[in-house]
Amino acid sequence: MLELAILGLLQETPMHGYELRKELATKLGTIRAAISYGTLYPTLKRLQTAGWITESASDPSIIPPMTSKRGRVVYKITAEGKERFADLLAQAGPETYDDAGFGVHFAFFSRTDRATRLRILEGRRRRIEERREGLREVLSRAGERLDAYTLELQRHGLDACEREVRWLEELITNERSGRAPATPGTLGFPDDLSGDAPPESPRPHEDRP
Amino acid sequence: MLELAILGLLQETPMHGYELRKELATKLGTIRAAISYGTLYPTLKRLQTAGWITESASDPSIIPPMTSKRGRVVYKITAEGKERFADLLAQAGPETYDDAGFGVHFAFFSRTDRATRLRILEGRRRRIEERREGLREVLSRAGERLDAYTLELQRHGLDACEREVRWLEELITNERSGRAPATPGTLGFPDDLSGDAPPESPRPHEDRP
DNA sequence: GTTGCGATGTATCGGGCCGATACATCGGGG
DNA sequence: CCCCGATGTATCGGCCCGATACATCGCAAC
Numbered sequence: 039m040l041e042l043a044i045l046g047l048l049q050e051t052p053m054h055g056y057e058l059r060k061e062l063a064t065k066l067g068t069i070r071a072a073i074s075y076g077t078l079y080p081t082l083k084r085l086q087t088a089g090w091i092t093e094s095a096s097d098p099s100i101i102p103p104m105t106s107k108r109g110r111v112v113y114k115i116t117a118e119g120k121e122r123f124a125d126l127l128a129q130a131g132p133e134t135y136d137d138a139g140f141g142v143h144f145a146f147f148s149r150t151d152r153a154t155r156l157r158i159l160e161g162r163r164r165r166i167e168e169r170r171e172g173l174r175e176v177l178s179r180a181g182e183r184l185d186a187y188t189l190e191l192q193r194h195g196l197d198a199c200e201r202e203v204r205w206l207e208e209l210i211t212n213e214r215s216g217r218a219p220a221t222p223g224t225l226g227f228p229d230d231l232s233g234d235a236p237p238e239s240p241r242p243h244e245d246r247p
Numbered sequence: 248m249l250e251l252a253i254l255g256l257l258q259e260t261p262m263h264g265y266e267l268r269k270e271l272a273t274k275l276g277t278i279r280a281a282i283s284y285g286t287l288y289p290t291l292k293r294l295q296t297a298g299w300i301t302e303s304a305s306d307p308s309i310i311p312p313m314t315s316k317r318g319r320v321v322y323k324i325t326a327e328g329k330e331r332f333a334d335l336l337a338q339a340g341p342e343t344y345d346d347a348g349f350g351v352h353f354a355f356f357s358r359t360d361r362a363t364r365l366r367i368l369e370g371r372r373r374r375i376e377e378r379r380e381g382l383r384e385v386l387s388r389a390g391e392r393l394d395a396y397t398l399e400l401q402r403h404g405l406d407a408c409e410r411e412v413r414w415l416e417e418l419i420t421n422e423r424s425g426r427a428p429a430t431p432g433t434l435g436f437p438d439d440l441s442g443d444a445p446p447e448s449p450r451p452h453e454d455r456p
Numbered sequence: 457g458t459t460g461c462g463a464t465g466t467a468t469c470g471g472g473c474c475g476a477t478a479c480a481t482c483g484g485g486g
Numbered sequence: 487c488c489c490c491g492a493t494g495t496a497t498c499g500g501c502c503c504g505a506t507a508c509a510t511c512g513c514a515a516c
Contacts, residue, residue, distance in 0.1 A: 040473080056494050064385050065397060068404030070473095071378070077473045079496055110494060133504090147396035169280065176273050187356035188274060190428035194414055195277030198407065205403055219399035249502080265465050286502045288467055319465060342475090 039138050040073065040081050041090075045123040046146045048091060048115040055079060055111065069141035082113060090119035128154050135165040156213050163206040170199035248347050249282065249290050250299075254332040255355045257300060257324040264288060264320070278350035291322060299328035337363050344374040365422050372415040379408035 047053065047061050055078055063072040085091045091113050115123070127150055133139045140162045147155050173196040177189065184192075209219060256262065256270050264287055272281040294300045300322050324332070336359055342348045349371045356364050382405040386398065393401075421428060 054494075055496095065393070067378075067382055067385055068400055068407075074474050075494095075496075076475070076498080081472085141400065144400050145397050148394040169276075173276055176276055184274070185357040186428050188354050190418075191277055191350065191353050194411075198277075198410075201407075201410075202403075209399075219395050263465075264467095265463095283503050284465095284467075285469080285504070290501085 039133065039142050040077060041085060042123065042126045042146070043142050044081065044085065045090060045115060045119055045126070046142075046149070048113060049120060049123060049149075052094075052112050052114040054113065055082065058113070065145055066141060069138055069145075085119070086113075088122075089116060090122050091115050130157060130161060134158060135161045140165075152213055152216075156210065159206055159210050159213065163203060163210070166199050166202050166206065170196060170203065173199060248342065248351050249286060250294060251332065251335045251355070252351050253290065253294065254299060254324060254328055254335070255351075255358070257322060258329060258332060258358075261303075261321050261323040263322065264291065267322070274354055275350060278347055278354075294328070295322075297331075298325060299331050300324050339367060339370060343367060344370045349374075361422055361425075365419065368415055368419050368422065372412060372419070375408050375411050375415065379405060379412065382408060 043062060043066060044058065047058060047065065053061065055075070059073055059075070059078055082091070086093055094112050094114055127143065127146055134143060135158075140158070143158050173192050176184075177192050177196065212219060252271060252275060253267065256267060256274070262270065264284070268282055268284070268287055291300070295302055303321050303323055336352065336355055343352060344367075349367070352367050382401050385393075386401050386405065418428060
């Protein structure tokens with residue numbers, strides 16, 4: 039999952055590890071607070087070995103450099119890396135629909151075509167609906183088997199599920215009618231979108247005044 | 248974290264692995280769908296080595312047994328295990344407040360005293376508030392840097408944070424006034440609650456009709 | 457009746473990700 | 487001048503996951 043995120047960010051611009059971590063944190067703030075270095079550096083090494091990214095010494099004219107040994111390392115995506123990114127983004131395994139997987143895919147939706155977006159959105163909805171049904175089951179039939187706190191936890195979880203299903207449903211409706219999510223601002227990254235990018239949003243309805 | 252959950256469940260009744268997994272799934276359905284055996288069995292081994300639990304051959308008179316080799320293994324908590332459980336439940340490290348950690352602690356709140364419950368609830372609230380502030384920051388100052396989908400993800404996350412803070416606030420208020428969570432049914436497990444158990448709930452207000 | 461299938465049940469393996477830790481440079485305030 | 491916080495790269499032990507293998511039980515279909 040992290041692989042996809044790194045490839046996605048490096049597609050926008052080359053970066054070094056520290057920067058990557060920060061961008062990851064803001065882009066995926068909902069999913070994971072901040073990626074650990076104990077994950078990041080091994081993953082970068084892995085991607086490098088696979089040939090998806092290359093390591094290049096920092097250009098001293100651009101970045102105020104650490105003047106000597108062990109200077110910062112800038113990572114850059116390769117052509118094969120871009121292919122890999124597209125593959126990962128479009129293919130849907132079961133892990134595509136868990137919390138982390140879905141979040142990463144969603145965060146890069148602007149780099150996908152509508153069909154893929156719909157497929158992922160619907161898969162995620164199905165997943166959450168299953169979770170929801172499981173919780174309803176427990177709440178209805180195991181009312182006396184569990185204590186008050188556990189029940190409260192389940193109720194809160196059920197609520198979150200129902201809320202997410204509604205959210206997904208709205209997104210799916212928007213996709214089908216050819217609208218981007220309800221965002222007042224403009225789209226970022228008008229650079230190299232492949233496939234059809236979502237059109238400007240007409241802001242269907244206002245729920246956060 | 249799993250250690251705490253296992254100890255908690257085995258405190259109620261001895262069980263074998265398969266059963267444990269199912270109970271774990273219903274008790275922590277909100278947190279993790281189902282624990283992997285690749286996690287469960289090594290953890291059981293670890294707990295056994297540490298002396299928190301013991302392994303005993305299944306009693307054939309109770310459980311319809313698999314008639315021969317590799318019969319099912321029933322795990323039972325030890326006195327040291329109960330101590331360990333109490334320690335884990337009451338102590339609060341930073342991991343106590345992340346999603347999984349908080350969920351497990353909360354699920355066993357009926358085995359804690361009110362002071363501990365309040366401490367954990369407030370720690371969790373603080374954690375979520377920090378996440379919320381981070382998201383607000385990103386949404387306000389990075390409006391043009393991120394694309395519509397990423398922004399929508401952040402908005403949804405922010406919404407979930409605000410909702411959880413409200414939930415926690417309500418729970419904290421209830422705790423302070425000496426009420427259990429708003430549950431219509433009775434408390435389960437009136438067996439060996441240590442410390443002060445939360446009293447019956449007067450169902451303060453109705454928000455899920 | 458036997459055959460096959462789904463639920464029950466125990467166990468291992470490779471790999472992803474985490475927190476803790478170590479080490480090094482840089483700019484600025486006391 | 488010296489220390490401290492931000493920047494920056496890297497490793498290690500450990501938790502947890504998905505995939506896989508293997509074995510038994512009850513039952514229904516053929």
